[in-house]
Amino acid sequence: MRSPISQRKYAFRPFITSMFVLLALLLAACGSTGGGNTTTGSGGTTPTSKPSVAAPTDLLTPGTLTVGSDTTYPPQEYIDNTTKQATGFDVDLIKAVAARMGLTATIQTAQFNSIITSLQAKRFDIVISAVTINSDRQKVVDFVPYFNAGESLLVQNGNPEHISSVSDLCGKNVGVQNGTVEQSDLQTADAACKKAGKPGINMTVLQDQTAVVQLLATNRVVATYQDSPVTDYYNKLNPGRFQVGGSVVNAAPEGIVIRKGDTSMFNAVQAAFNAVKADGTYTQIINKWGLVTGAIS
Known part of the structure; x- marks a missing residue:
């Protein structure tokens, strides 16, 4: 469970030669990881499901749901080594949620320990990044619960x-x-x-x-x-x-993170998530990533 707090940053550690083959295979499966303070886009996806929920009225970019995520956390969010695009359970889910609102989801990589601050600064519309819901977080942001971990x-x-x-x-x-x-x-x-x-x-x-x-x-x-x-x-x-x-x-539950008091965004995302659950898409994504024990009812 991840809970954003401000702490010092650590650099990527080098491989040890004797373990090179094992770790190369690990990285190939996990994909390369994002990092640094610069938020970079990982590309969008075209909605494939018929929109059923009205889009929020305060999107940063019309027609696009801009999503912040620390894409270094497989299987929930990471960069695919082949496509160089964000993938994972959280990514698939938020694409489906965006599609229900007639939007294209664009994932922007951000460092986890500053991701809430970036959301509050309106660098993203929402955040999905395995963020644990707890009382401290609920004082500063709102959540749409989607997973238990x-x-x-x-x-x-x-x-x-x-x-x-x-x-x-x-x-x-x-x-x-x-x-x-x-x-x-x-x-x-x-x-x-x-x-x-x-x-x-x-x-x-x-x-x-x-x-x-x-x-x-x-x-x-x-x-x-x-x-x-x-x-x-x-x-x-x-x-x-x-x-x-x-x-x-x-x-504990994890949630899609929304700026405190952003009623338009919260209501739209909650309704879109409910639609994804109701039509079976949520279960399909859970099964795809083997996360059945974390599904919410």
Whole structure:
């Protein structure tokens, strides 16, 4: 689950030569990742479904739904290495939502820890980027819930460090993405370790999720902590290499993010999402990406 907070940024870490083949395959499947402070478009899509919902009256560009997303977070949003376009569960869903409003969705890559600020500055119409809904976020933006996700640990196959929860991470090297709920939870666990007289958690915090998993692939950390769908994705991508450490915890809803008080946008997006659910498109997209356990009723 990702929850935008302002923190310092970390650079992409280089490959270790002995792991080059594995990580090259990982990147080929995941696609290249976006980054930096400059928001770049990843192209639009032509609506294929008959519009059934009136479009918002305050679009940045008429006929286009401009969507902010940190496209470094497979399987929910990432850049396809072949097409160089944004893809993933969130991307497919927001394209379908846009189509119900007779709009073309254009995905703009943005850094996650500043994406809400960019939305408030009207650089996008909306944001979809695996953003967790919580009380702090609801004070500054509005949400249309669309998915449920928990948190889980990714560890080496066989779980040689016997890690089943964050409480097992005292004194260990752990990777996490900057600006996420998981980072906050690791900070809480780190404090608990120290309070108990144990060594703290040695966190490596990076800007994108693919780089985080590379830390585990190159044995620079013993675990990574991220949304459960992301854990499952990388585990499936690398059979026999990783496994889930322990169980999924802290399940919570994720939402399409809308500027606070933007009634026209909120009502249109909510109605369009309801239409996508009602006609079976939502279920089709959920099944396509293997995220059945996260579907909302």
